[in-house]
Amino acid sequence: MFSGFKETKVKPQLKMAVHRFQISANKKSAILKQHIREVAVMLAENPPREEKAKIRAEGLIREDNAVEAYEILQLSCELLAERIRLIASTKECPPDLLSSISTIIWAADRVDIPELITVKKQFKAKYGKKFEENAMNNVGGILNERVVSKLSVEPAAAYLVQVYLERICEQHEVDWKPQNPLKPDELAEPMVAPVGYSVQYAGASGIGEVTPVTVGTIHTDREANFTKRDTTDYDNNDRGGDDGGMAIPTTVAEPISSSAAVAMLPAAPYVPPDAADNKKNKFEEVDIYVPSIPTAPANAKEDESSNADAAYDELAARFNALKK
Numbered sequence: 001m002f003s004g005f006k007e008t009k010v011k012p013q014l015k016m017a018v019h020r021f022q023i024s025a026n027k028k029s030a031i032l033k034q035h036i037r038e039v040a041v042m043l044a045e046n047p048p049r050e051e052k053a054k055i056r057a058e059g060l061i062r063e064d065n066a067v068e069a070y071e072i073l074q075l076s077c078e079l080l081a082e083r084i085r086l087i088a089s090t091k092e093c094p095p096d097l098l099s100s101i102s103t104i105i106w107a108a109d110r111v112d113i114p115e116l117i118t119v120k121k122q123f124k125a126k127y128g129k130k131f132e133e134n135a136m137n138n139v140g141g142i143l144n145e146r147v148v149s150k151l152s153v154e155p156a157a158a159y160l161v162q163v164y165l166e167r168i169c170e171q172h173e174v175d176w177k178p179q180n181p182l183k184p185d186e187l188a189e190p191m192v193a194p195v196g197y198s199v200q201y202a203g204a205s206g207i208g209e210v211t212p213v214t215v216g217t218i219h220t221d222r223e224a225n226f227t228k229r230d231t232t233d234y235d236n237n238d239r240g241g242d243d244g245g246m247a248i249p250t251t252v253a254e255p256i257s258s259s260a261a262v263a264m265l266p267a268a269p270y271v272p273p274d275a276a277d278n279k280k281n282k283f284e285e286v287d288i289y290v291p292s293i294p295t296a297p298a299n300a301k302e303d304e305s306s307n308a309d310a311a312y313d314e315l316a317a318r319f320n321a322l323k324k
Contacts, residue, residue: 005126007088010119014081017115021074024112025067032063040172043165050179051194057164058156058191065150066111072147073107076100077119093127101127102135103144110151159187 039056042049079100080087086094093101101123108116124132135142162182169176179198186192202209 005088005122007084010087010122011081011084013115013118013122014077014084017077017113017119018074018081020113020115021070021077025070025074028063028067028070032060032067035060035063036168037172039165039168040174043169043176044172044174047198048176048179050198051196052198053165054161054191055194057161057168061156061160061164069107069147069150070111072144072150073104073111073113073116076104076144080104080119087126093131099142099144102131102138102142103147105132105135106138106143107147107151155190157188158182158191161191 035056039053039060042053042056080097083094083097087097087101104116105120105123108120120132134140138148159182162178165176165178168174
C-alpha cells in the first residue's frame with residue numbers, strides 16, 4: 001500500500017529544499033539589486049538607453065517573480081516536512097495538503113532545486129501516476145495560482161515593465177519619462193521588440209548624428225548623352241566585300257548634346273582689365289598701305305624697240321659728222 005514511499009527519505013529532502021530555496025532567493029535578490037542600479041544608470045544617461053532598460057526590466061520581473069514563488073514553495077516544503085508523519089500514515093492525500101503537494105510536484109521541474117525531484121518521485125510512488133498527471137495538468141485548479149503565475153514562461157506585460165522602470169527612477173531619483181508612451185491597447189500586451197530608437201547615433205566615436213545631404217547628380221547616360229553603344233559594322237565594301245572579308249565590330253559613341261558640350265567646356269581664365277588693354281595695344285595689328293605694282297601696256301615692247309632704233313640712227317649720224 002505504501003510501497004516506494006519512505007518517510008525517512010522524504011523529510012530530509014524537504015528540509016534541504018527549504019535551505020536551497022533560501023540560498024537561491026538571497027542570491028537572486030542580490031543580483032536584482034545590482035541590476036536595478038544598472039537600469040537606473042541607463043535611464044539617467046543622455047539620451048536614455050530606454051530599450052535596453054526595458055529588456056533588463058523584463059529580466060528583473062522574471063527574477064522577482066521567481067524569488068516570490070521560491071518563498072511560497074519554501075513555505076510548502078516546511079509544512080510538508082512538519083506533517084510528514086501524517087502523510088506517511090494515510091493512504092489518500094489529506095485534503096488540506098492537496099494543493100501544497102500538487103504544487104511541489106508541478107514546480108519540481110521548473111526550479112533549480114534538485115531535492116524537489118526526489119520529493120516528486122516519492123509522492124508519485126505513494127499516490128500513483130494519475131495523481132501526478134492531475135498535478136502537472138492542474139486538473140480542478142488544485143495548484144497554487146500565484147506560484148503558477150510567477151513561474152510562467154510568458155513575458156511580462158508592457159504596463160508592468162513601465163511601472164518597474166518608473167519605480168526604479170523614483171527610488172534612485174532619476175528624471176525620466178518614456179519616449180514612446182504606451183497606448184491603451186498595448187498595456188496588457190508583451191513589450192514590443194526593440195527597433196533601436198534609443199540607440200545613440202555614432203555613439204562609439206562621439207560624433208553624434210549627422211543629417212544626410214542629398215545633392216543633385218547628372219546621369220551621364222541620359223543628360224550628358226555620353227554613353228557608348230556596341231554596334232557591328234557589316235559594310236563589306238570597307239571590310240573585304242565579297243572577297244570573304246570578316247566584318248569587324250566597332251564601338252560607336254553617340255554624339256554629345258550641345259547643352260552637355262557647353263557644360264563640359266572649361267571656363268575662360270580671368271584677365272585683369274589693365275592687362276587686357278596692354279595686351280591689346282602690344283599685339284594690335286598696324287594698317288600699312290602698300291601700293292600695287294602698275295601693269296605695263298600691251299604695246300610697250302614695240303614702242304621700246306622703235307625708240308631704240310631712232311636713238312641708234314641719231315648716234316650714227318653724229319659719229320659720221322665728227323669724222324668729216
